[in-house]
Amino acid sequence: MATKYIKTKRLRVLPGFKLTLGFTLFYLGLIVLIPLSAVFWKTSSLTWNEFWHTVTLPTALASYRLTFGASFLAALVNACFGFIVAWVLVRYQFFGKRLVDALVDLPFALPTAVAGITLASLYAKAGWIGQWLDPLGIKVANTQLGVFVALTFIGLPFIVRTVQPILEDLDPELEEAAASLGANRWQVFWRVIFPMLTPALLTGFTLAFARALGEYGSVIFIAGNIPMKTQITPVVIMGELDMFDYAKATAIAVVLLVVSFVLLLSVNVLQWWTNRHNSTSLA
């Protein structure tokens, strides 16, 4: 007991613990936690039946299907192509590699409204890409496919940036060992490299999926926001807000919030598990 006390005392040679922790908690509470709690306050003004009725309205249900479906597909496509991009950037040399590497973060840096109008104009009937797809009978603007395209754009960096550092740190000796034991390249990839990258890939997938669920700016221009067809959940919330029906808007927001929190939690658990796993395997 006494040694424990001395130890904690000694850890705090540095000043400012109470001050910085105090400010951190104060600012966190003021900006994030108190406003966020208003969501649950507003929801509690509805009875359970009213709440259930609101969150299961046909327009809301259709929006969940579209939002979750398109986000999942977009994250899946990004997991596949993002993995290839990360692989190419880490393992190969080619002209313009550094420029490409820097530009991968464009969807993080480009404001969503700019991305939105750009994608909408590219995939419009007369747009740069749309004019080639239109004769083939593929319509992107004002369809669910458009939602998917926008969500793919904004989710792109997540996979690349989570897989890339892990791939860089992989010990080449493991591959060499596998190869020297007679494994061919394909076996080395699937049995040695891929399993080590799976946690990063899963984390990146979840982050891209979570980001896509809440996305608004880049989707609304290309989607056309037709109720029951191309309306994503944030647009449904926005629609209720425009009609000043805050209770309804909040009820649907709660559904989206709960899913986001679960995803955030699973990312944290995943990372915690990976860290633990790595540290035990090193020991």
Added chain:
Amino acid sequence: MTPVAPSLHLPSRPGHRRANSESPGVRRLLIGVALAFLSLFLFLPLISVFAQALAKGFHFYFQTIRDPMALSAIKLTFIAAAIAVPLNCFFGVCAAWTIAKFEFRGKNILLTLIDLPFSISPVISGLIYVLVFGAQGWMGLYRNADHPAWPWLANWLNEHDVRIIFAVPGIVLATIFVTFPFVARELIPLMQAQGRNEEEAARSLGASGWQTFWRITLPNIKWGLLYGVILCNARAMGEFGAVSVVSGKIRGETNTIPLHIEALYDDYNFTGAFAVASLLALLALVTLGLKTWVEHKQAALSETDIFP
């Protein structure tokens, strides 16, 4: 972007290559697939922003940007960023100091809570401030209550007609919320990796707390801090969803640059919308350039470091 012969960079021992790297054909295929995907989803959109912005020539471009409505949007965007970025920067340093330099219970919970705004939809980020400050929200109910607690506060709010939602303060608050974690997220892992040995050494040699921070900690984290500030600023100036909920979109008054772009687009003034959008696209490119430069600097700094 044509790939150069990749075999130049390979170890030349035959046999080694087969199991330790892919055949040249597979390499070229993978590079081709990656570049094709990125061209479709990144490069083409980027080029098209500038091409469409200048579709009606430079005269129209500058006319759109110098329009009073556009200038007012630019001004408001700068105001919001000028308030949000320093506040979140200060918070980020405080949070990183307390989390990286001290041990306490509930640290992981605190870390998760700091990350919260990243996982919340922009529309909901705006909504929560409407619920707090809107007419049907806490502040509205308080102002119209028959017997409010602290009647002087209710009177003061009513007398001065304090408006937060559909006004500038709401935009600033929403911007602070969505950019909340950026600086903290950059600094926490960096300061955790650096540990507290250097600071403790400085303290034991008689430096005061402030001296330790200014002379030891700050030089160590300056590139990470700059990195966080750059990302925070980019998001602050580009935020659309959250600001769109709280702004009310009064042209010339509560429109930020992204909202002005939407207004022009909804007016079918596409070239105008892209002209203003090109400003933000330029900002994005500058952000990426600075980010790459800072990453380079930070890597150089950590290479020369002599951590025990």
